[in-house]
Amino acid sequence: MSSTTEETIPTNEDIELRFQLIQKSVSHFDPRFTLKVFRELGPLRRRLDVNSLLQVVEKNYPQDENRQYLKDILVKLGAHSSQEGDHMEVDSGSVNTVLPEIDIFIHVLILIYLHDHKEIKLANKFVPFTISALKSYNRRTLDYISSRAWFYIARIKELAGELTSIRPDLLLALRTSTLRHDIGTRASTITLLLRNYILSNDINQASNLVEKTEFPEDASNALVARYYYYLARIHAVQLAYSTAHNYAVTSIRKAPQSELATGFLQTATKLNILVELLMGEIPSLDTFRDPKLEKSLLPYLAVTRAVRLGDLNLFNKALAEYGDTFKDEKNYNLVLKLRQNVIKTGIRIISLAYTRISLKDICIKLHLDSELSAEYIVAKSIRDGVIEATIDHEKGYMQSKEVLDVYSTREPQSVFDERIKFCMQLHNESVKAMRYPLSANRIDNKNAPDNKDSEEELLAYSLSVFDDEL
Amino acid sequence: MSLQSLTKDLTGFFNQKQYQKCLDIIPKVKLELLKQGLLGNIDENKINVKDLEVTRSILEIGSLSVINLSKDGEFKNYIDQLRPFYQLKDLSPSDNQNKLMALYLLLLLSQGDLATFHIELETFQSDGLTIDELEKDKFLYFPIKVEKWLIDGDYNKLFEILNQDPEKYPCQEFNLFKSSLVDAVRFEIYKNLVKAYQKLPLDNFKNLLFLRTNDDYDSFIALFQDELNLSIKNGFVHLNDVSQLDFTEEPTDDALLIRNVLSYAREMETII
Numbered sequence: 001m002s003s004t005t006e007e008t009i010p011t012n013e014d015i016e017l018r019f020q021l022i023q024k025s026v027s028h029f030d031p032r033f034t035l036k037v038f039r040e041l042g043p044l045r046r047r048l049d050v051n052s053l054l055q056v057v058e059k060n061y062p063q064d065e066n067r068q069y070l071k072d073i074l075v076k077l078g079a080h081s082s083q084e085g086d087h088m089e090v091d092s093g094s095v096n097t098v099l100p101e102i103d104i105f106i107h108v109l110i111l112i113y114l115h116d117h118k119e120i121k122l123a124n125k126f127v128p129f130t131i132s133a134l135k136s137y138n139r140r141t142l143d144y145i146s147s148r149a150w151f152y153i154a155r156i157k158e159l160a161g162e163l164t165s166i167r168p169d170l171l172l173a174l175r176t177s178t179l180r181h182d183i184g185t186r187a188s189t190i191t192l193l194l195r196n197y198i199l200s201n202d203i204n205q206a207s208n209l210v211e212k213t214e215f216p217e218d219a220s221n222a223l224v225a226r227y228y229y230y231l232a233r234i235h236a237v238q239l240a241y242s243t244a245h246n247y248a249v250t251s252i253r254k255a256p257q258s259e260l261a262t263g264f265l266q267t268a269t270k271l272n273i274l275v276e277l278l279m280g281e282i283p284s285l286d287t288f289r290d291p292k293l294e295k296s297l298l299p300y301l302a303v304t305r306a307v308r309l310g311d312l313n314l315f316n317k318a319l320a321e322y323g324d325t326f327k328d329e330k331n332y333n334l335v336l337k338l339r340q341n342v343i344k345t346g347i348r349i350i351s352l353a354y355t356r357i358s359l360k361d362i363c364i365k366l367h368l369d370s371e372l373s374a375e376y377i378v379a380k381s382i383r384d385g386v387i388e389a390t391i392d393h394e395k396g397y398m399q400s401k402e403v404l405d406v407y408s409t410r411e412p413q414s415v416f417d418e419r420i421k422f423c424m425q426l427h428n429e430s431v432k433a434m435r436y437p438l439s440a441n442r443i444d445n446k447n448a449p450d451n452k453d454s455e456e457e458l459l460a461y462s463l464s465v466f467d468d469e470l
Numbered sequence: 471m472s473l474q475s476l477t478k479d480l481t482g483f484f485n486q487k488q489y490q491k492c493l494d495i496i497p498k499v500k501l502e503l504l505k506q507g508l509l510g511n512i513d514e515n516k517i518n519v520k521d522l523e524v525t526r527s528i529l530e531i532g533s534l535s536v537i538n539l540s541k542d543g544e545f546k547n548y549i550d551q552l553r554p555f556y557q558l559k560d561l562s563p564s565d566n567q568n569k570l571m572a573l574y575l576l577l578l579l580s581q582g583d584l585a586t587f588h589i590e591l592e593t594f595q596s597d598g599l600t601i602d603e604l605e606k607d608k609f610l611y612f613p614i615k616v617e618k619w620l621i622d623g624d625y626n627k628l629f630e631i632l633n634q635d636p637e638k639y640p641c642q643e644f645n646l647f648k649s650s651l652v653d654a655v656r657f658e659i660y661k662n663l664v665k666a667y668q669k670l671p672l673d674n675f676k677n678l679l680f681l682r683t684n685d686d687y688d689s690f691i692a693l694f695q696d697e698l699n700l701s702i703k704n705g706f707v708h709l710n711d712v713s714q715l716d717f718t719e720e721p722t723d724d725a726l727l728i729r730n731v732l733s734y735a736r737e738m739e740t741i742i
Contacts, residue, residue, distance in 0.1 A: 201593050204593075332600045340621055343622065376659070382666040393667060424737045
């Protein structure tokens, strides 16, 4: 399907073309064709209109089918029935039953349409129908489509502000999909539930869910990236910063590299920056220079600067200026926790610059209230491993220990070891993630043109794995 | 006995601060509430708002009674029972909500459960409240400040606020956590001192730990007897850092290197 044909053929026929792919997928038990349908959904999504949807519905469902509500909702949106006098009539008589996959796919299309045209109220009414339709089927070829359906259901409920009411349905879907080994739906319902809990600030529930469920290993990359992002969020709240950092980095690495995922990448990077700062590390400057992220990261750059310089006044200024942005992004509490890191970084800089400095000077430099405060804070920093120093209480100064030459320790060796292990692991994971064509071509080698076709298909698929829509 | 008279007795005892008697009555009250469908699975549509507010205030009395008797576990149960009531938007806001949450936060702090502490703070965001806004609340500012200073290591401020005139506490129940918090803080300071000093004059040692009297000092030493590791010579406290003396057996550099390289070789083998 090249882009030129997509523009010329009518929308309803375009939809029909996808039905053929889905049918092919069902008859071959090969999810690749369904994946292809969703991968190329973008252009179709932009030109969906009610009339063609209605035509498709009328054509594909038998007359007495109990899917009357599909027509009703489309008519409510202003679609004109074109059944009379159209060539469709002939076809509609011949349809006896509709494929479950196509049935759900039509539901998804309508959900997408309602979502894109901001018809949230209507969409909210349509959701229960979709859920009951989803519940009525149990077919493995349906997995991918239904995981998409759940995504839009949850999104619409979220926009309608009904976060709590959808939870039981999602939990039920999670249970059913786990029992049926339906990886797609399972992974997507887990991430949707986590998102739901985190949006309503119910971190406790979210962390319980993570503990009680096992995220399917071979879920699609976009879902894995989301899952790790939520894990990072949960751990950041629980003060487990280094775990949170690991998850955030994995999430960023796994995130799709396409344009569509920029929003996700921005959010994940923001979280990662904060977590790094909270761990006492300064994120590298090129993170902020990435053209895709640069603009949205400005507030975080300001905070990073303040922390790096250890300047509490600068920090408060950044907080005053960008406070609302942080609140919108739900990062405000994390930013507030950074305040103590500003002091710690300050102490670290002082300890590097001076071999011996009086507590009084520290107190002045860091804008602390009293010498006693300074003494306690320095002692705490020593214990937390921020600086290597001792305090002489009688003479009232802090004495830094001589900085060791790192290359005389085991440190470089262990960092090197970590990197090698990471590369090995990456290689192993890539091998595992590779897909091999079905054994069909081994049996039937003569069928050359068909072979070539499936090869191309496979190539397109493997490319798509990397930029699967988020 | 009817629910009305039971509730009347309960509030009577509570106002006289006879907490044990409150606890004796509460199971009966709860039973009555259960019979009327006001506890457990609540169907919001069937029940009128006033009844729910009464149930909520009964639970609040219960939670305040148990905390006054220092029954920490039961207090947590009460908080969990109260939570759904606080989430109902139809009820008029309760005066006790922030007080109880502040007490709960203090309990978490005194038990050192910082993760749950922060999870609880996040839940306030549902009402659009961030931490610096919570600090303005007359009850909640207390646990939040305490936690902040604890993390910062700003212990003299912490002791100032803990040792202030008990009358100045936003509510009397905060006093219950004072001694356990003070002990926890002193041990924290001690752990810092061990890392930061080699030796200290005894007087300064006492000062830094806020051990104002000899009794304080003796009770502190007695309380953490097993964990303290210090010796006193000529008026100086020598802090022996155990972690520096404790050399664990680690493989030598060579052995480690060989083991790593072998594992790389194994991996390479599978690739080729």
